[in-house]
Amino acid sequence: MTTVLVVDDHAMFRAGMIAVLSAMDGITVVGEAPDGATAIRLVGEVRPDVVLMDLRMPGLDGLTATARITEQHPGVAVVVLTMNDDGDSVFAALRAGARGYLLKEAGADDVERTLAAVMRGEAVFGPRVAEQVVGFFSGIGRSSPQAFPHLTVREGEVLDLMARGLDNASIARRLFVSEKTVRNRVSDVLAKLQARTRAEAVARARDAGIGGEAGR
Structure with missing residues (x-):
C-alpha cells in the first residue's frame, strides 16, 4: 500500500485529486495540506510514502517545503504536481530533492504510473518536462x-x-x-x-x- 499526502492551496483541486487517488488500487490518501508549512508538519505526523506537491502557494512555497521535507525525511518521495512548466521551476524542484515533476494536465494514468515509479526509486518527469x-x-x-x-x-x-x-x-x-x-x-x-x-x-x-x- 502506497500512502500519499496531497499539497495544494486550491481546495477543489485537492478534493478532485484525492478522489482520483482513492479510486486507484493500492493507494491510500493519508492527508491534505493547503500550504508548505502544513505539509512539513503533516509529513512528520503521518509519514507518507509520497507527497504530491504544488509549487506556488501562499505562505511557505512548494520549493522550500520540498527541500525541507527531503532533508528531514529522505525516505519520503516528493512529486511536484503544478501548472508551471518553465525551466527554472523544473530545475529548482529537482535540486530541492523532488523525485518527479508532473503538470496538472497529466491524466490519472500518468499519476498512477508516476507513483509506482517513485516507489521503485525512479525519477519521473512528464513528457514536456523531460x-x-x-x-x-x-x-x-x-x-x-x-x-x-x-x-x-x-x-x-x-x-x-x-x-x-x-x-x-x-x-x-x-x-x-x-x-x-x-x-x-x-x-x-x-x-x-x-x-x-x-x-x-x-x-x-x-x-x-x-x-x-x-x-x-
Missing part, C-alpha cells in the same frame, strides 16, 4: 567539462548560466542555492579561468561554445 531536462543537461555535458575540465560540475553549471546572461540572483534561483554561494562559485570560476572580470570569463565560455543560447 524534454527540457534532457536538453539542458545534454547542452552542458557537451561543452563545459571538455572545454574547462579543471572546473567542478557546479562551477561548470555556474559558468554555463553566466554565459547565458543570468545574474547572480537568477543563478541562485535556478540552482536553488543562496546568492552568497553563487558569488563564491563565480569567484572560483574566475580564479580557475584566470579571468580578471566576469565579462572576460563569459567571453571565454562563449568562445568555447558554452552558453550560446542565452537564457535557454
Whole structure:
C-alpha cells in the first residue's frame, strides 16, 4: 500500500485529486495540506510514502517545503504536481530533492504510473518536462567539462548560466542555492579561468561554445 499526502492551496483541486487517488488500487490518501508549512508538519505526523506537491502557494512555497521535507525525511518521495512548466521551476524542484515533476494536465494514468515509479526509486518527469531536462543537461555535458575540465560540475553549471546572461540572483534561483554561494562559485570560476572580470570569463565560455543560447 502506497500512502500519499496531497499539497495544494486550491481546495477543489485537492478534493478532485484525492478522489482520483482513492479510486486507484493500492493507494491510500493519508492527508491534505493547503500550504508548505502544513505539509512539513503533516509529513512528520503521518509519514507518507509520497507527497504530491504544488509549487506556488501562499505562505511557505512548494520549493522550500520540498527541500525541507527531503532533508528531514529522505525516505519520503516528493512529486511536484503544478501548472508551471518553465525551466527554472523544473530545475529548482529537482535540486530541492523532488523525485518527479508532473503538470496538472497529466491524466490519472500518468499519476498512477508516476507513483509506482517513485516507489521503485525512479525519477519521473512528464513528457514536456523531460524534454527540457534532457536538453539542458545534454547542452552542458557537451561543452563545459571538455572545454574547462579543471572546473567542478557546479562551477561548470555556474559558468554555463553566466554565459547565458543570468545574474547572480537568477543563478541562485535556478540552482536553488543562496546568492552568497553563487558569488563564491563565480569567484572560483574566475580564479580557475584566470579571468580578471566576469565579462572576460563569459567571453571565454562563449568562445568555447558554452552558453550560446542565452537564457535557454
